[in-house]
Amino acid sequence: MKPDFSMKEYLAHIISESLKQFELEEQPNIQIEDPNQPEHGDAATNIAMTLAKPLRNNPRAIAQQIVDGLEYDENKISAVEIAGPGFINFRFAEDYLFDELESILEAGADFGKSAGNKDQRVLVEFVSANPTGPLTVGHGRNAVLGDTVARLLEWTGAEVEREYYFNDAGRQMRVLGESVQARYLELLGKDAEFPEGGYEGEYIRDIAQALIDEQGEELADAKDESPFKEKAEEEIFADISGTLERMSIKMDSFFNERSLYEDGKIEETIEKLRAKDLVYDKDGAVWFKTTEFGKDKDTVLVKSSGEPTYRLPDIAYHANKLDRGFDLCLDVFGADHIATYPDVLNGIKSLGYDPEKVDVVVYQFVTLVKDGKPFKMSTRKANFVTLDELMDEVGADVTRFFFLMRSPNTHLEFDIARAKEAGEKNPVFYLQYAHARIASILRKVEEEYDFESQADLSVLTHPSEITLIKTMLKFPENVANAARLREPHHVINFLEELASAFTSFYHDCRILGEDEKLAQARMELAKAVAQVLRNGLGILGITAPEQM
RNA sequence: GCGCCCGUAGCUCAACUGGAUAGAGCAAUUGCCUUCUAAGCAAUAGGUUACAGGUUCGAGUCCUGUCGGGCGUACCA
Missing domain, CATH: 3.30.1360.70 (Arginyl tRNA synthetase N-terminal domain)
Structure with missing residues (x-):
């Protein structure tokens, strides 16, 4: 290469x-x-x-x-x-372009890879939704962005692990269990009080029904919600995993916050910080001296109830990641979590870790538009559109594309109606169509020609041909750039430029019917374009169909 | 109040470390299918890059202020 x-x-x-x-x-x-x-x-x-x-x-x-x-x-x-x-x-010089075209064909599926992050071990933590319900379009941006950034880093040589962090011990999960318990009793025709602030989604009833199917009325006298919570977690995680798989997302590990307590890491974190005089007790709570780092207030790490706030396990978790030897830990989260990030950095820095090794990918909120109006989603209130529903409507490719096409830094307006309409004229099809078209041409070329010698690329002189080669040559830098900035939409912009350059070529230059020498050279050119499209779509986790 | 993000064509959005004439898609208008997929191509129209200053050879991009929107600013996650 x-x-x-x-x-x-x-x-x-x-x-x-x-x-x-x-x-x-x-x-x-x-x-x-x-x-x-x-x-x-x-x-x-x-x-x-x-x-x-x-x-x-x-x-x-x-x-x-x-x-x-x-x-x-x-x-x-x-x-x-x-x-x-x-x-x-x-x-x-044109000779240079022809040489490069040849090297694209030689590199094949590796064209666009670079070594800027070679031998870097990277952990990308994303999704990380607690198992209280199905993944919604609100989680979609996180899931797709995290996975694609991971792919980009792999293309720059990094060894990447994908991790899903969750907590099944908090208040949310307790309420979830109680909600299932209430539905369970209801389904059995018994009196049940639905918990205040409980989860109202239909899937709760499904889980309750599954429990009845498996265990009948055995749990009617359960003392607490824990068997219901366990079943709910199991079912919901199965559902989440299915959704992720459908989007071509494969997690390497699931990290349960609880293990940090079991391993004593929470206690250890607090003691280490206390030894540095960064932690003190006041009003029955344990405080982190964040004022030392320029914040206007100190921060509670352990509530007077004895329950830690989420910041403490967050710090312990990041210390754990760095203990595992990663050179870079990337967190993917929405803009609403940005405030916690400095606390985590200050925490691990105080513990003696290098905060440079932790970085975040922050994306702005997805504004869901339904029936022409902004739609506020709530898992608890069962106001949501699930990713599975979305994929039923538009497919996984369109779903991934939709979340990737905008800069993470901008608010993404997600109009349900438009996404469904988009079925026929979605921009993702433009890219796939270019690929399918090339595949179709190549099939026909194989039938009609029998090339014997090496292609002579120097017959490629049409401006559309030259532009096409020059466009392809930008791909490796584009990928490296997108990886460095952790912004996949640059790859989409590039692919649209390439597909557009190809369709212009397609209209200006024929392959079939041309003399053998020219047909062969153009076929090589088309092959290279198909390869680059495949590589780019591969980074985005979108399929490159042979025909449409 | 303070902090972070955003404000670009009618709409949704691009524009890599500051670069030469700010670009696409959708919507609008006009051409193009006996020829490899018209899910397409070509062309026209659409802009004081919210506003006001500043930095410099050069600013959509950097700095200050104003206005407008989003999100934080919890002993919620």
């Missing part, structure tokens, strides 16, 4: 060689960018402008000196131009 971004590295190298003539005190950072306008070439650098001040000269004059001192391989670069206020624009 060829090294990624070879062209940008090459350009940076030859430019830095030319810069030696200036005897600069420090090596400037050489930026190579993709121009927006085709007239501005295939790559550009602003280096002359950034050197204007230190060299006390005008940028265009500096650019001229740099270009004069530039030694480059004409097999790679066909032209170097100075333009605008002092940009230096480069044009790629």
